[in-house]
Amino acid sequence: MTGSSPIALPDSLVSTGWLADNLTAPGLRVFDTTCFLVPDPKTALRAESGRASYEAGHIPGAGFLDITGPEFSDPSGRFRFTMPAPERLAAAFGAHGIGDDTAVVLYAADNPSWATRFWWMLQVAGHDNAAVLDGGLKKWTAEGRPVEAGAERHPAATLTPKPRPHLVVDREGVLEALAAGHCVVNALTPEQHAGTGGTHYGRPGRIAGSVNVASRDLLDPLTNAFIPQAEIEAAMRAVGALQAERVVPYCGGGIAASVTTFWLTRLGHRNVALYDNSLGEWVTDPELPMQTG
The missing domain is CATH 3.40.250.10 (Rhodanese-like domain)
Structure with a gap:
């Protein structure tokens, strides 16, 4: 996606209607960020990746960003979800197809805090051209908008780190x-x-x-x-x-x-x-x- 003309996001919070109208716009990447916190007698809440939910049905063309994996939670961290260093974040986002000129829309199946977490991680890495989908997948499907099954991996791009520690x-x-x-x-x-x-x-x-x-x-x-x-x-x-x-x-x-x-x-x-x-x-x-x- 490097070198493409970035689409202008109207705001850091976009509506389902706006996304539907711009879903195939060049330079736009959409990502499902779903994670589930499941009650667990040992840990109070256990984090489960939303990958299976994503593969069962997601906004057409959307990729998946997994906060439970080592790309977006520091595996050397003592605590769950510890944020990786900005340079590592930039490399991980780039591997998923987010480049310097990429516009990004983030959503989750239920709780928008997963999407806002990734929005903040992009901020930490120095990428500002991102937005959260208001209402996420729940609102999208309630409005009868299309979903697709399976998985999609975007070609890698280069995201230049501009760290904001x-x-x-x-x-x-x-x-x-x-x-x-x-x-x-x-x-x-x-x-x-x-x-x-x-x-x-x-x-x-x-x-x-x-x-x-x-x-x-x-x-x-x-x-x-x-x-x-x-x-x-x-x-x-x-x-x-x-x-x-x-x-x-x-x-x-x-x-x-x-x-x-x-x-x-x-x-x-x-x-x-x-x-x-x-x-x-x-x-x-x-x-x-x-x-x-």
Whole structure:
């Protein structure tokens, strides 16, 4: 795809109608990013690749990006879904046909956080010409749009890495943000935030001093599309995220929080960093403060 004329994406969030009208446009690549978190008595939630679901039915022409594999989760990382270095990400995306001139649309079968995670990884690698499909495959099929079975692998392309490591932080970055009075946002549910219910990661509750905007609550459960932008903006503003100098979103493993990074960026915030390993890392150190209630 290198050397092709890039299609102009209208926004970082595109509609099913727009995608249907532009599905065969030169320079556009579409990817299914589905993963499933399955209840497991040993690990609370087990990550299962969405490849079988993709091969059973996907948007025509779409490739598949597997976050459970070694390309997009660092196999040397101590925690699940640890983000690879920007240079490794660029090489992996290039191997799937994403080049410097490629426009990318990302979707998932159910939870859009897988698509926003890949959108953020493209940002970290330095590729800006990407969008998330609003409503994903659920909305696409509900509208009677076509799907196809099987698998597709696009020819490799060259994606020049333009690393943005500042878009991701570790626990030291979170501690620095808290000490500086920046906004740390928990994307998990209110029950998880309070420590009163839902999955926890070894210690219930939240990072002490953090606020809560649940990524779950930013979706319309009927359509799987995001709720109106004005409502999302109001939710972010209510916890001080839009007014803060810097925002660090987190969740259990850096997936749900990518919805927060995606939306804060869409709303114009230019100083947002994802806590990549999130509570999966934080809870392992008893010296790191947690709160409940």
